[in-house]
Amino acid sequence: METIYLPQLLKMPERTMVLQLCHRIAGLDTLTPVRGLFTIRHGGNFIELTLVADTIITLVCDRCLQTFNHRLSVDTSEIIYLREAPKNPSYPPEREITWEDLCETVSPDSEFLIEDWIYQQLCLALPTRNICSNDCSIPSYVPTDSDIDHRWSALAQLKHLLPE
Ligand SMILES: [Zn+2]
DSSP: OOEEEHHHHTTSGGGEEEEEEEEOOTTOOBSSOEEEEEEEEEOSSEEEEEEEEEEEEEEEOTTTOOEEEEEEEEEEEEEEEEOOOOSSOOOOSSOOOOGGGGSOEEOTTSEEEHHHHHHHHHHHTSOSSOOSOTTOOOOOOOOOGGGSOGGGHHHHHHHHHSOO
8 A cells, every 4th residue: 555755745635635445454364355435634733644444354252262254343533743753862861751752743754654554543443352242152171081181190090099
């Protein structure tokens, strides 16, 4: 997917670029391409990003261990401030952390990696707990003889010697 050189955005109508998505996103194994709309707008000292998209992804159920398909939908936006990175950053042992320090920033004349940002948004939308359905159950487990660790056999023999 393309990257966008941020100063170029200033020359676009409304300083905005809209991208119709029907893409595979590197690093994310989805069943269907990611479909939707991505918008990036230059706001002078910030960029505003929005993403409305969905795709289908195969997950493994945390409870029954079966695979299942999950619709991953994203409707999100983010503002990233444009700030020149200091040429020679100095880090005094102690300094006050300002609100700005905690915001994500990019350099005003850098390239913005669209696919990378979309990848992050989709990852953030992944469920924290993968459950295929409300009524699935834990697979029953019956230990077989081969599951017994034979290193403990000496202990098992000792058990026979103990009085009941
Ligand atoms: Zn399940």
